Amino acid sequence: MTRHIRHAALFCLLLLAALLVNAARVQVVRAPEYDANPANRRPDIARYQQPRGDILVGGRPVTGSRDTGEHLRFERTYRDGPMWAPVTGFASQEYGTTLLEHAEDGLLSGADPVLAPLPLWNDVTGARSPGGDVVTTLHAGAQRAAYEGLGRRTGAVAAIEPATGRVLALVSTPSYDPGELSGNGAAALRAWRRLNDDPARPMLNRAVRRTYPPGSTFKVVTAAAALDSGVVTDLDAPTRSPDPYPLPGTRTRLTNEVPGCADASLREAFERSCNTVFAKLGTEVGVPALAATAERLGFNDDGLRIPFPVARSTFDTSVDRAQLGLSAIGQYNTRATPLQMAMVAAAVAGGGQLRTPYLVERTTRASGSVVATAGSRPARQVMRPSTALRLKELMTGVVESGTGANAAIRGATVGGKTGTAQHGVGNSGTPYAWFVSWARGERDLEPKVAVAAVVEGTAADHGEVTGGGLAAPVARAVMEAVLRG
Amino acid sequence: MTQAGTGPGITVAAADAPAPVARLPRRRGIELALIVLAVLLSVCGYCAVGIARHGALPPGAAGYGAGLGVLALLAHLAVRLRAPYADPLPLPIGVLLNGLGLVLIYRLDLETPGDRAAPAQLVWSALGMALFTGIVLLLRDHRLLQRYTYVCVAAALVLLTLPILFPAVNGARIWIRVAGFSIQPGEFAKVLLAVFFAAYLAANRGALTYAGRRVWGMQLPTGRVLGPIVAVWLVSVGVLVLERDLGTSLLFFGLFVVMLYVATGRTGWIALGLLLAAFGAVAVARLEPHVHGRVEDWLHPFASIEAGLGANQLAQSLFAFGAGGVTGSGLGLGHSVLIGFAAKSDFILATAGEELGFLGLTAIFLLYALLVERGFRAGLALRDPFGRLLAVGLASLVALQVFVIAGGVTGLIPLTGMAMPFLAQGGSSVVTNWAIVALLIRLGDSARRQTTAPAAGA
Known part of the structure; x- marks a missing residue:
């Protein structure tokens, strides 16, 4: 019997040994796989167990956190959500994060290792740092002016400080309240479905994620290329351009909305926005020079991050001469985001120097100590200073005596360019109204703000869609807000 | 620690027998020291939960420790009185596992404020220890x-x-x-x-x-x-x-x-x-569809996730064990409550695995292994076939039960609902396990008593 008791004991020992081996398999070998399983809610619980860091504008947070007392404890809240949504994006327990909430998620959620008091500290202790804050470059007044200026219309505004590249305003309408998506309940699901099904696409960030045909505002780029390349040397010399202008190699005759474009000088053509003159100039400058100028200004670049990605603005380089003529007046395959056109205005305002736009001034720990400071990026000379000087003159003329009179501000120098972009099959769509501009206050040494505003026309406008009429007042409100300080 | 002596009714070895057998150590001091250690460890666990959850010692820590200590002490006194030669290990192991079980249940109670199981479990534990004391006091010989x-x-x-x-x-x-x-x-x-x-x-x-x-x-x-x-x-x-x-x-x-x-x-x-x-x-x-489903779950624990229905209990249990890793999240800091139904009973081990880690789980398994080993040792030492078989049976019972439920919740074998001895919520189980420990104490005492009377075995 003794021998058999030993056998039975051995058997029981084997059972317990099997348990130990299996426990090691589950807890050590396969643990990473279990941790990564999407049905495992532990990472989410850890992520939402503390309030999320805030996004600040002008020293005040535009975000907040609400303690729900549920498993996923803290939910995101937003102050003036629709106005800031094109900057903040949303932070949802169910649908992930977008825009700044996404780009700075590691910092805001506290997961970023730079927040730890010591390297590897959180890895060893299993602790989580409190979420850090993101201080933006935005100008609250400019943002509100842009948002209220667009009102119920569909459109977008981007404003930059030319000397630094700081983004001052980034607005897209119609917008949405990102707070509706914060939770993970039925209300969030309903909001998610409603926003995604909405034909007005409220969650589309038109300021950076949508490209529009820039229309006549692109003439700033064409003029810069013509001046830089020496095709035009005298702003007031006749350009020997016919009206209408037959596009080379085709029977299409390009016309103008306004009279007085035949043989106009560059100044007259710019102030009146003569398509014929600029199409002809474009063909004379040629693809390489025009494309080079456009690309220096940021076209055909899909790597821009502010820190969330900006859609690629395009200038087609494989075009024939007729297509080049159309491209030079912001049609054909030329497309630009509002931010891109603000960069064009900023380059002119900055004396030919362009700084990469950025939205995050600095990031801080919950204690207030600085994690990282963006600082100003190095300036790139994208056109000759003399060219910029002459373009400033041209743009000032547009506001003082041309199509952009609606943007004039008392006691400030304002330069601008209107645009009315046709689009759709056979230009059947209601056009987009554009205005790009910059402004310098009386006591300022250099322009303080560059703006691009685009307003989508509606059928109710009865064909009265012009950049000067719809977009210039919005841009002026933004510039006034910045100049007021 | 090594008090020697002979109990009443023991036939002292004849004068011609070698001296050492007569001075068999009783080792009751070791038992007492281990019981104190077990109670202290349980109170530490209780305090750790309170500190982790509320940043303060839980208000009932002293009462909890005193209650467990008094009960364990009574059981110890019964052993001292009626089973002085018994094995010193089973009782402290029982106290430690029972105390740890109470800590884990108390910890899970914090997640379910409307459904508190720890107070009832404490009452059942007291009943179980009372039964232990009763068996040790009244059952003078297992052959009865x-x-x-x-x-x-x-x-x-x-x-x-x-x-x-x-x-x-x-x-x-x-x-x-x-x-x-x-x-x-x-x-x-x-x-x-x-x-x-x-x-x-x-x-x-x-x-x-x-x-x-x-x-x-x-x-x-x-x-x-x-x-x-x-x-x-x-x-x-x-x-x-x-x-x-x-x-x-x-x-x-x-x-x-x-x-x-x-x-x-x-x-x-x-x-x-x-x-x-x-x-x-x-x-x-x-x-039988119920049993068939259990086998399917065992073979494919994540099938419900792939089917878009979320993680089932077994998958949640595996997540909990995985989240514990080697060192565990610490008492009170895990999320094993996601298992939902039966987290305090059948799946209690998942909480131990997540919060105490593989190391803690190993310690718990070793405690069970030690208890089982003491049972088999008593079986080997005893001379009467009934005693031997009873010791082997009780030890195997613990081993098999631990294997069936621990293997079930860790995905080693198909899951079958069963209480983890001493740890799991469930009054019947706690009381039964104290009876098993009492019988092992009685058998261990008999096994060593007979060695003091070599004539009986000769």
Whole structure:
């Protein structure tokens, strides 16, 4: 019997040994796989167990956190959500994060290792740092002016400080309240479905994620290329351009909305926005020079991050001469985001120097100590200073005596360019109204703000869609807000 | 620590016998020290939960420690009084596991404020320790149990069949409700059956060992003695089918096969037992949807996730173990409550695994292994067949139960609802396990007493 008791004991020992081996398999070998399983809610619980860091504008947070007392404890809240949504994006327990909430998620959620008091500290202790804050470059007044200026219309505004590249305003309408998506309940699901099904696409960030045909505002780029390349040397010399202008190699005759474009000088053509003159100039400058100028200004670049990605603005380089003529007046395959056109205005305002736009001034720990400071990026000379000087003159003329009179501000120098972009099959769509501009206050040494505003026309406008009429007042409100300080 | 002496009623060795046997250490001091350690560890765990959750010592820490300490001390005094030669390990192991179980249940209670299980578990623990004290005080010799062989089996069968009269709870018909208390009679039946098996096998060893025909090199038993085995098998399958309790059925059958093997030494029994078990298991897994589902879950624990239905209990349990890793999240800091239903009972080990880690789980398994080992050691030391078989049976009972439920929640074998001895919420289980420890104490005491009287074994 003794021998058999030993056998039975051995058997029981084997059972317990099997348990130990299996426990090691589950807890050590396969643990990473279990941790990564999407049905495992532990990472989410850890992520939402503390309030999320805030996004600040002008020293005040535009975000907040609400303690729900549920498993996923803290939910995101937003102050003036629709106005800031094109900057903040949303932070949802169910649908992930977008825009700044996404780009700075590691910092805001506290997961970023730079927040730890010591390297590897959180890895060893299993602790989580409190979420850090993101201080933006935005100008609250400019943002509100842009948002209220667009009102119920569909459109977008981007404003930059030319000397630094700081983004001052980034607005897209119609917008949405990102707070509706914060939770993970039925209300969030309903909001998610409603926003995604909405034909007005409220969650589309038109300021950076949508490209529009820039229309006549692109003439700033064409003029810069013509001046830089020496095709035009005298702003007031006749350009020997016919009206209408037959596009080379085709029977299409390009016309103008306004009279007085035949043989106009560059100044007259710019102030009146003569398509014929600029199409002809474009063909004379040629693809390489025009494309080079456009690309220096940021076209055909899909790597821009502010820190969330900006859609690629395009200038087609494989075009024939007729297509080049159309491209030079912001049609054909030329497309630009509002931010891109603000960069064009900023380059002119900055004396030919362009700084990469950025939205995050600095990031801080919950204690207030600085994690990282963006600082100003190095300036790139994208056109000759003399060219910029002459373009400033041209743009000032547009506001003082041309199509952009609606943007004039008392006691400030304002330069601008209107645009009315046709689009759709056979230009059947209601056009987009554009205005790009910059402004310098009386006591300022250099322009303080560059703006691009685009307003989508509606059928109710009865064909009265012009950049000067719809977009210039919005841009002026933004510039006034910045100049007021 | 090493108090030596002889208890009352011990025949002191004759003058011609060597001296050392007469001065056998009782080791009660070791037991007391270990009990103090076990109570302290439990109180530390209780405090750790409070600090982790509220940043302060829980208000009941002193009362909890005092309650557990007083109960353990009473049990210790009973052992000192009536089983002075007993093994010093089983009681402290029981106290530690029971204390840890209370900590884990208290910790899970914090997640379910409307459903507090720890107070009731504390009452049941007190009852269990009282039963322990009673058994140690009143059962002066384990051989007395042999007289009640058929009372035991009758009581066991009644207890087993009782729940059939009550409604099923969560698919299993293993509970009866009396005056608001849920009792699992099957738990008590385990000990009674172990006593019955030990007595029956001790009495019929000769007949069972007598070999029948030889088939394929194996000695088969004769038909006459095959009856009882078939009867037990039928009862097991009956329990399985009528109560849908795969775990208990597996436990009974495993217990019977182990004891039969130890009693007769016939591998033929083992082969026959495994054959019958395999047949029964396959048949039931095919026919019974509840059991079939458990097997499917075991084979594909994440099938429900892939089907878009979220993680089922087993998957949540595996997540909890995985989240614990090697060192664990710390008491009170895990999320094993995601398992949901039965987190405090069948799945209690997942909380231990997540919050104490692989290291803590290893410690718990080693405690069980030590308890089982002490049982087998008593079985080896005892001289009477009934005592030996009873010790082996009780030790195997603990080992098999730990294997069935711990293997189930860690995905080693199909999951069957069963209480983790001492740890899990469940009054019947705690009381039964204290009875098992009491019997092991009694058997250990007898085993060492007899060595002080070499004439008896000569």
